[in-house]
Amino acid sequence: MLDINLLRKDLPSAVARLETRKTPQTFLNVEAFTALETERKTIQMRTEALQAQRNAASKQIGMLKGKGLHDEAAAAMAQVGGIKDELDASATRLDQIQAELQTLLLAVPNLPHESVPLGADEHGNVVVRSWGTPRTFDFEIKDHVDVGTPLGLDFEMGVKLTGSRFTVMKGQVSRLHRVLAQFMLDVQTQEHGYTECYTPYIVNGETLRGTGQLPKFEGDLFAAKKGGQEGEAQPDNTALYLIPTAEVPLTNFVRDVVLAEAELPMLLTGHTPCFRSEAGSAGRDTRGLIRQHQFDKVEMVQIVHPEKSYEALEVMTTHAEAILQKLGLPYRVMSLCTGDMGFGAAKTYDLEVWLPAQNTYREISSVSNCEAFQARRLQARFKNAQGKNELVHTLNGSGLAVGRTLVAVLENYQNADGSVTVPEVLRPYLGGLDTLRPA
Structure with missing residues (x-):
């Protein structure tokens, strides 16, 4: 706010x-x-x-x-x-x-930082840097659906069980998806100093208001329950929602809290499923895993001193980049323009990974500095050197979206015989396995 x-x-x-x-x-x-x-x-x-x-x-x-x-x-x-x-x-x-x-x-979004490029939409975004060289293939490239289906991706079962934009994973693909998340958590906790957290996947309206999803974006959420249950001391209008991202519960750790300055910065991470109705995205990315109603993400959240938040934004972006570099996936960092930023962000960097089947880069992480926008809603403060309560700054970012990382691995590491080479950094998580092969 x-x-x-x-x-x-x-x-x-x-x-x-x-x-x-x-x-x-x-x-x-x-x-x-x-x-x-x-x-x-x-x-x-x-x-x-x-x-x-x-x-x-x-x-x-x-x-x-x-x-x-x-x-x-x-x-x-x-x-x-x-x-x-x-x-x-x-x-x-x-x-x-x-x-x-x-x-x-x-209902009012955050003010863009002065360093944010002006632009009406994604065409106004600016490339900050690129890493890696896209692989040259000597065979016909398949997309992740064709590569992954023989390895255990089952889109038909997802539709059968729930509906469109839900997916079942079995066998090798399910295992690869799991170890990707574990690898990401290990990097963020062991190398970058984040504290791993396990949070509820269902939160109340106050929690969503604190980070800016409510009231403006209720249509993008999945409501889990409306009204109090028998025996609960809750008003009838209480609503619970499935989380759209772990940013929501993690950032709310400091709601209505006055921290000691020495407690800053707080670095939190967590692996959760995320649930989004994708309102307004009809017809977009209907094939495969790119735009799902349920997907997994390893989220990073930082609660920092106001004077340190833009330094933290730069460092936090490198924390997301580290995952892509260790996996050997080419990517680029984009500075989002004013017309393409999210509601609560003052400045955002997007990481876009190379997808050879689409012959383009696609978003795999967004890292944002919200300044005091969320903290003002949350009343998240710290006791400054003068002994006065001051609002903290909050940052959040994906480290990374697990499903989209799976897509990138399947496409970039595919082989002509339908197998997929396992990135070297993941092999210890798979008992030394170096190749996934169709059953």
Whole structure:
């Protein structure tokens, strides 16, 4: 959530920065915000005047009583009573205004950092660096569906059990998928200092509001339950949701917490399934594992000092890159433009891995600095050197999307006979196995 003071101090500048994001999209109802702010200021000025009148009248009551002027004292007391009634009404209306302003702000995305390139969509993204050289094949390249199906990918079973965009893995492919996640966790914990975490896969609405998925993106979520269960002390409107990413529970570890400065930075990682309805993506990537309703991801989250967050963004991006480098998968790092960034991000780097069957790079990780945007919603703070509570900065990134990494391995390491060479770094996880072969 944005700092409301940014809008109060220079609304036109804030709106101009918001309008560099993806359009058409309504970011802020400026007319409603201005009207509420005008009313708030008017009420606060009137409140200050009434408080001064009440204080003066209260002092006068004592003086009048001391002089025996009881009728005049009674009149002054009646005046104070009237002022109290108006103050109470003003306080009620101010609470309503604050709630309405809060609702408006919850729909407003983060402001892009000044270093983010301007652009309307993905065509405005900028290549920061590339790594690796795409392999040259001397046989006809197959995509991951044709390579993986003889090794255990079963898309028909996924449709049978659940529906479209769900997949079953069996045998060798299932094993490779599992060890990819284990390998990623080992790298992030043993080499990069993250603490491995196991979290619920179902969270409540407050948790999703904290990281920005609610209320704006409820249509992208899978609701697990609505209403309280028997014996639960929950309101009827309580809803639980399947997590869209482990960023949600991991970042909420610090919700309503005041950390000691010495506790920063916090580096957390976890392997979870992720559930997304993919609303608005009809017709896109319908073949294979690229865009699924359920997929696995190893997530990285950092909670850092505000002065260190952009340094952390650069380092965190290299943590994701390390996985691709160790697997020998060519990739490039993209700086996302203003029109292609996610809702809560101030700056984002995407890692795109080379997929030979598509003859292009495809996203496999996004690493974002949200600055204080999530922390303000979460009320996640730390005690700074001056002894004051200050909002932390939060960062998140994939380290990596497991299914898309599986796709990249199958396609980049395929052989003419239908087998797949196992990347050397994964062989210890597979008992020394160096090749996957169709049954």
